[in-house]
Amino acid sequence: MRTASWTDSVSVLDRVTAVFDAFGEDDEGLGVSELARRANLPKSTVSRIAADLVAQRFLDRDGELLYLGVRLFELGQTVPEPRRLRRLALPVMRELRDVTAQTVQLAVLDGAHLVVVAVLRVPSAVETSTRVGGRDPAHATALGKSILAFSPPETVTRFASGGLTRQTPHTIGEPAALLRELADVRRRGVATEHEECTVGVAAAAGALLVAGEAPSAAIGVTGPVDVLFPDRVAPAVRAAAVTLSRLLAADRAR
Incomplete structure (x- = not known):
């Protein structure tokens, strides 16, 4: 817990980090007052920091609400407008959360890693390391594998040849095994x-597929292995991915 004495002694960088950390539990926009409360910083300080971060595109402003900004998630050609993707996804994420009673994630591919851009939790969910901005090796996650499975063959070959680091004893470490897994996906x-x-964590995910485009994002659920059984939630995850893919395609068409 950040105390009053902490706010008097920390650096500017620490204060900026505290502002970013405030978004970890809420991806639907925060006002300056709420940001200040969560970061345990004076409202005037947060207001100044937020103005600078908006100017640099590290935060986005929509009226009185602030969102994690596009610049944090600029990933080349992966997702040109992460905030728009998150907004399209939120209703679908809410429905998937309610149907499965599990934490729902939205993520994009950044090279060999998956970056989480939105998280919706259930009140009763066991806390996991899932957070907005979190990065994990794509081959070690359901989200990443769902995207890689529908990526161009040359992309997958290049990815696999780059080396597959093991996160746990269960992580796929051999390119041939990964290719077999992707074919199954x-x-x-x-x-x-x-x-x-x-x-201790299990997950299921589906890629967002738009005709004529390589996939770059995925939606999925995650939870404790003794609570979440991937095969049981697979139909709901598949339906959510299809629905969000159609919304994304329609938005692109406009």
């Missing part, structure tokens, strides 16, 4: 994960 339409990224 293409067949089922959903990728699953069982303690491959974090011990």
